[in-house]
Amino acid sequence: MSAATVIADDAEALAVAVELSARFRKDAAERDARRRLPHTELEQLSASGLLAVTVPAEFGGADVSTETLTKVFRLLAAADASLSQIPQSHFVYVNVLRRQGTYEQKEFFFGEVLRGKRLGNAQSEAGGKHVQDIRTRLTRLPDGAYVLDGVKHYSTGALFADWIPVLARADDDNLHVAYVPRDAPGLTVVDDWDGMGQRTTASGTVRLESVPVPAERVVPHHLTFRGPQLHGAVAQLLHAAIDAGIASGALAEAVDFVRTKSRPWFESVAEGYGTAAQDPLLIQRFGELAIQVRATDALLTEAARAVDAARDDLTEDSAAEASIAVAAAKVTAAEAAVGVASALFEVSGTRSALDSLGLHRHWRDARTHTLHDPARWKVQHIGRYVLNGTKPPRHGLL
Template identity: 60%
Template sequence: MSDPVCTVLDAAAALGAASGLAGEFAAGAAERDARRTLPYAEVDRLAASGLLAITVPREHGGADLPTSVVAEVFRRLAAGDPNIAQIPHSHFVYVNQLRLRGDGAQQRRLFAEVLRGKRFGNAQTEFGTKHVRDHRTALTPDGEGRWRLNGTKFYCTGALFADWIPVLAHLGIDGPMHVAWVRRDAQGVEVVDDWDGIGQRTTASGTVRLQNVAVTDEWITPYASTFEGPQTYGAFAQVLHAAIDAGIGRAALEEAAEFVRTKSRPYPDAGVERAADDPLTVRAFGEMELALRGAEALLKEAASAVDEANADLTEESAARASLAVAAARAATAKAAVDTASRVFEVAGTRSALAGLNLDRHWRNARVHTLHDPAAWKVQHLGRWALDGAPPPRHGQL
């Protein structure tokens, strides 16, 4: 039996599907976190919805939806379960990489896979290297047009659920970085579920081991050259991270509000019947709402800036997009962590009971916001504000 073809979703249908799935995912999010139950069935539902194909270019049969829609899809999914929202992050990033650097044959083959519901994972970061952009994994020659891939990667979110694992590797021991597209079930590929973070516990962001994996030229795309000129590759990836943080913050606030309305007791000095009528509690919720609204507004602005840059890509438009995304990342990171922590202050001691698992929001926010230092986002914004210095083109801004 052939694989089903994904439904091509327009913007309204994509957002509707994201909202519907978010509601389904939210129902089991706390229990999955508590038991560390990996969301295989939920990721299958996500793939079956057609959402994973919404950025496939129109000329290849996809909807080619803009960043503004994709970011909102991620925000809605993350408000349901940010673990599930993070799992396809690299899928979308590598669909974008394929669009930018794949040749015609590679695009036809791999975009067709996406339209059949196939998923991309990732194998990028490595332990023990000098920094996050330092890699040892390499493709070594094995004859004309043939290579062998060897290395070990970590933080491989999505790999355990993937059909294809794009791997960052040197082409040759010291050659430029390329992407090797390997099948999840290829000989020599081992995906290990050894992620034990305190938050985002069910993303399965563990290890990928690559031992003498055979790769041919047709499954290798350039990577380093992506950053030789103006690009929105990094901004696109980063704005989806911001959307996940925004979703975490919104979910924390909404769950806290429900708890305060239905379970919290008022403090006697307030002289009110309901905790929700305590003026100090009301003010606290207002402050959190204000911070989240500001972060969500910056998220929308950033996603629109990426779309604008894609429509007319120049050094200036790419820099504007990166700076807008930097602002959104810094704001959503702070809003998510602060809100997820403050919910206990407003909900009271009872909210700290382990069985409620309200702390998952803080743990998810704290772990997910560690992807890139927010302080460096602010640093680049400051350099631009002071001297008009453009941000770097390394893909993490």
């Protein structure tokens, strides 16, 4: 890996994201169709410096605002939703280090990130009672080091990572994160992801068999949730940005298709409208879709600003406001992603359903990604907060 650029500020981060998104958009449909994993594109992402933009200034990073990071993800997702999903966990686990890492841990890992190293994830498990039923064990040895044992699923980013953060329970049953090198003995990453959407995320299985972990690579993640926290809000906001990007990308594809490839409906021609783009019924529908995308973007921006405000003054109240704002953005973005990606075919007509065009990737990505966690519970927490002033719970999914 060549040396990574060190991005200086928010403006440079956005400029780089704009340039990369244009580059990644060109072959997005082909990568999806062939399930060509984006190794080259991820090397470009690392070299660009974007993966280090949340490193604190104290350690040499740009420490960009949450609003800027959200815009970066939306731009990348509008180009390629699979590719944009891969670094989501990277930023989440950089955030874990910011919150609970020792100075020495921050100095080491932030240095790695500034050099373009990627963090993956080994968090979710299958077969448990629920998503928080983590059974991977971090067992302490007599010399103070640890070993990891367990099986993880949906491990987005692990296949491409230099370091894999592993969520596990220690002997005291509390949750910790162990940062494990990708080539650690006993660690195996299996490329067995076969989702209908998000095809190139390689969100497969990680197997851990007596994986050695030095004590200095373990972070006490459970402490994150013992006071006001933004861990869940930031993680969910990036998911919302991906959904918003899918909606935006699908709308842009629909506009291009109708302008350049669609024939007008014969009744429209009879009424005097010469092209599909002049059809008043299509104009009406595009207006409705544009409003939905704009509303999503507005809520996304509001949520990002709420997170930034809470980061500057973190209290129970500011954390609750941020979580609720993010929940509202996430629910709206999920609806927009699925709805606009489906409407792409409605407005574009039969030809748009040809497999060779790859336009269905937007809907498949939206339908797959929005299953990450149920929006219905977010609506519940919003309602409880508005009606009864009940603050949302502290966990990583809100």
